[in-house]
Amino acid sequence: MQNDLHQKCMAIAIEEAKKAKSNGDWPFGAIMTKNGEIVGKGHVKDKSGGDVTDHAELVAIRDACHNLKSNNLEGCTIYCTNEPCLMCAAGIFQANIGKLSLELRAMTFYVYYAQENYGSKT
Numbered sequence: 013m014q015n016d017l018h019q020k021c022m023a024i025a026i027e028e029a030k031k032a033k034s035n036g037d038w039p040f041g042a043i044m045t046k047n048g049e050i051v052g053k054g055h056v057k058d059k060s061g062g063d064v065t066d067h068a069e070l071v072a073i074r075d076a077c078h079n080l081k082s083n084n085l086e087g088c089t090i091y092c093t094n095e096p097c098l099m100c101a102a103g104i105f106q107a108n109i110g111k112l113s114l115e116l117r118a119m120t121f122y123v124y125y126a127q128e129n130y131g132s133k134t
């Protein structure tokens with residue numbers, strides 16, 4: 013049951029990542045859940061939107077704060093298609109998010125994608 017929720021949430025995060033890709037950004041996405049319900053989601057749009065802080069995790073945090081009308085996301089879980097950078101890790105900490113879920117299979121795919129499409133060795 014818990015694994016089903018993880019797979020469902022990660023699939024939605026990957027769909028967010030595909031939106032970023034279609035906009036010419038890095039293919040990273042994130043969603044936020046609380047009690048099994050999606051309360052926020054987002055994808056990278058720092059290049060296309062011109063705001064260096066528009067990383068998927070922070071966009072998802074802003075969306076969840078807006079939807080929950082709170083800056084305290086205690087009890088939420090964030091699902092990311094990539095390992096959060098230091099800026100996003102700080103945002104996750106500041107928002108009091110208790111659980112971070114990563115999908116290594118998705119990360120592997122998107123690292124491969126980035127190497128193929130952006131020439132990155134990361």
Ligand SMILES: [Zn+2]
Nearest residue numbers: 067096097100
């Ligand atoms: Zn970040």
